[in-house]
Amino acid sequence: MTKFLQILKYLISDFAGAEVTWNAWAQTCEFAPERPVRLQLNGEDYQWNKITTHIENLIYAPEDRNVYHEGTIKELSGEVLGANGKAYCKFSGIWDKNFVREMESGEKEQLIVVADYPLHTQYFGFSDFTLGLNELHPEDRAGLPPTDSRLRPDVRCLEEGKLDNAVAYKYELEKAQRARNINEETYKPLWFVEKMDEFANTRMYVTNGKYWEAKEAKFEQQKKNNAFIPIFNVSITN
Structure with a gap:
């Protein structure tokens, strides 16, 4: 790990x-x-x-x-130039198909190939990658913060085919969120600080470097100090 x-x-x-x-x-x-x-x-x-x-x-x-x-933007292309301005390789691709590198010799290599997902029409149009974002392995639970989206009770019910419970949980989660908005509750990010970025000429959130240390410690200190907002702590009546 x-x-x-x-x-x-x-x-x-x-x-x-x-x-x-x-x-x-x-x-x-x-x-x-x-x-x-x-x-x-x-x-x-x-x-x-x-x-x-x-x-x-x-x-x-x-x-x-x-x-x-x-x-x-549907297509992209580019070149890698040396100090003498000579192109050593070229890149080209189509956003939903592939990304290809062509060397000076003419040799081509498919760096990225977007594979078709034959059952996507039955799974909300999701790709394999998108479906995997909701996958939660038992061994991963201990190393996740309680605000990880994979722990949303409505998502878990949907993944398990419990559609009625998923709808009920979604309603309760949204109700709790509206209550926080009405109360104008504000929070300080745990892992980012807002700074003026001179390159972008706008204020950006920049990491404070504490996330990975906390993750390796399984967020024990943050949990002990109640640093996380209990956004998923809702219940339903079956």
């Missing part, structure tokens, strides 16, 4: 930017990201903006919904 955590430390950005403003009317929803995505890699700084997404026909089956974006 320790080795796994050490590897993950180098795969995760120090910046967080998951805030989204959403508006809904009739059968249409709009999701507008509020902050840019920031990445520092090998001494270089990168920034890009997430696109605003619109979904029409929300109550229809996935194949009958209309999803569109502002500035949709």
Whole structure:
């Protein structure tokens, strides 16, 4: 587990930017990201903006919904240049198919291939990766914070095929969330601090470096100090 955590430390950005403003009317929803995505890699700084997404026909089956974006990007291409300006390799890809590297010799390699999931129409249009995000192994429970989304009682019931309980839990969770909003409760993030980022010219949430240490200790100190908000502590009547 320790080795796994050490590897993950180098795969995760120090910046967080998951805030989204959403508006809904009739059968249409709009999701507008509020902050840019920031990445520092090998001494270089990168920034890009997430696109605003619109979904029409929300109550229809996935194949009958209309999803569109502002500035949709479907293809990408690029080159790796040497100091002399010569291209040593090229990259190209289509967002939902593949990502290919072509060397100077003409040799091509498929770096990423998006596999079809034959049963996706029966599972909310989810891919294998998406389905795996809700998977909860018994041996993982002890190392998770109580706010991990895999511990949501409605999600667990849905995964286990208990649909009536899933609906009941979802109702109670949303009711508790509305109560917190009405009371204007505010919280201080445990793992991030808000700072002005000069490169992006906006305020960004940056990691305080404490998460991985807490995870390796199975969040024992935070649980002891009641540092976590009990957002999933709701009950239903069967």
